[in-house]
Amino acid sequence: MPRRTSGDRAPSQVDVARVAGVSTQTVSRVIAGQANVRPETAHRVMAAVEATGYRLHAAAASLASGRTRMLGVISVSTARYSTSAILLGVEAVAAQEGYAVTSASVPQHSPPSAFVEAFDRLERQGAEGIVLLAPVGFLPDALGNRTDRTPTVGHRQADGQGVDALINQRAIARAATEHLLDLGHETVWHVSGDEFWQESVARREEWEQVLRERGITPPPVIPGDWSPESGYRAGRTIAVIPGVTAVFVSSDEMAFGMVRALHEAGRSVPGDVSVVSVDDIALAAFATPALTTVRQPFEQVGRTAAERVIALIEEREPLTTTPVAPELIVRASAAPPRTAD
Template identity: 40%
Template sequence: MVERGGSGVPGGRRKQRVSMADVAKLAGVSSQTVSRVSNGHAGVISSTREQVLAAMRELGYRPNSAARALRYGRFNTIGVILFSLASTGNSRTVEAIATHAAAEGYAITLIPIDVPTQDNVLGAFTRMGELAVDAVIVIMEIHLVDTGTVQLPPGVHVVVVDSDAGDRYSVVDTDQAEGARKAVRHLLDLGHRTVWHVTGPETSFAGQRRTQAWREVLEEAGRPVPPPLHGDWSAESGYAAGLALAEQDGCTAVFASNDQMALGLLRAFHERGRRVPEDVSVVGFDDIPDAAFFVPPLTTVHQDFAEVGRRCVRGVLQQIRTGDGSPPGTDLVPTSLVVRGSTAAPRSG
């Protein structure tokens, strides 16, 4: 007699899962009473309750969440669509989302998109539409998804991170512009005549905002705007930019659009004998944990990813609870400048 899952448990749970009916039969009550005990409802006499609990333990009963979801019409799950977990920001945001969602009794379903093509994104949304989620948080350039006919399934609540689509969706993001302004002003305040800039990739809204704010601050201050060097977030691209900047005699201050690229800058300047901060000041963006231990420790703009995650969860939960769609609007989380050893007044100043 072939039997799988035997495993010698009293009561011999066999192949299939234990349902309320099984518990009810063993406890000698109706399945409705089991349901009442399972959900902690009042109106069950304690002796009955004990019997049911004992039967549950013996059989190893666990509620079937599919049936519950079907019954209630809710899944208690939030979907997160993202392009990559590789960046510090994304993984920290996701972690904060997961933590806060868990505190509210929601689980997180992750849908990664390996290559951000229109097809893949469309596929993710389709899958997500069929998926057991009550709401969706999109951590991604929304312009990648809402060109063309792609649209979020109706009735799904959405919050978007890293986007300028605040006119159409609920957007939560770090205040990129404010952060970049702080970085550039800090360098100008130190006495630098102007500030060079290494950008993020052009497809990044956050990168665009930072670059735009850098330009604005310089223009407002009436300073020359050097041509920006294009990076792609990687330390390698920062390194390449650094090698180029090391040749620019007039360059005394650089604002890198993230910390990784700043790290590349530091290495390039070190190799070319340009001392930081004596010859060149460098400011990054993100405040990754390692930034304090770069050589020299990096002055950078601190992003509060945990707060971004918290507000994302708050936003979707509000939508779920009120039953409203995604109310347009942008919720910006402030940044703070962390001054460390990579910035100083220019020597000539």
């Protein structure tokens, strides 16, 4: 490969050492996370890293090309099916393009600093680009200029090309709510996902909007956290509220728990209560009754995210994200109310 000229070379540890006023050995120890460095010195070195834009590539230093061909993925550690399905898409594209994948998970409800630490850790491991599978609103501000030095694809981006642009969450909620109303239900209740997630907020807001467009005052939201257990608790609540005939549940996994609770309370689905959920995971078709749900193309989200971040790394023509229209999968869990003609 042609050698870089002094005017366009990448920042090195020598540059970091000069800005921080320390030796290159000290810079190496800080970057390696060794404990035998005073905290104030480590802080000065990391500030110099930020100032110079040095890419923390531990592996790249040993490569003549300066490349690691590694993608980093930051996700929130939950048991949700969606995370693993999206990661499959990332890994498929990475393998096709000759990249490896390293990941870091952050506990749910973590503060912004936890995501920053995960980002920095992936950089130190040599990630040339990072995919953020964490649709939470504070990330762009928390990460600061890190996304300038390391190509990053997140859920929400200023150019409108984040991976969230692939799926219109409001359209998902509209499809589910309108389906139940069009079946003849007078109103639709809602079991929300964890509002730590932007997708949950978007679905709740659109559910409310659809009801208000029909002249219906939205009933109280029943909170969930994506888990079957929270769906079960919501189902026990729904079972004792008179007049509930239709529920929009924000994930299939919560819907499984809800249907179980309604069954135990002697309420049939869809005879007494119709249920429409979101995701269309593999088990949805085999539930009893089979779930009517709005499909999300999780693997395609992962593929698109990986394709876009690799394009940024390799300075290819930017990819345009084409939104996928939500698809309502009609099965057996929703029907007209018994009072309807």
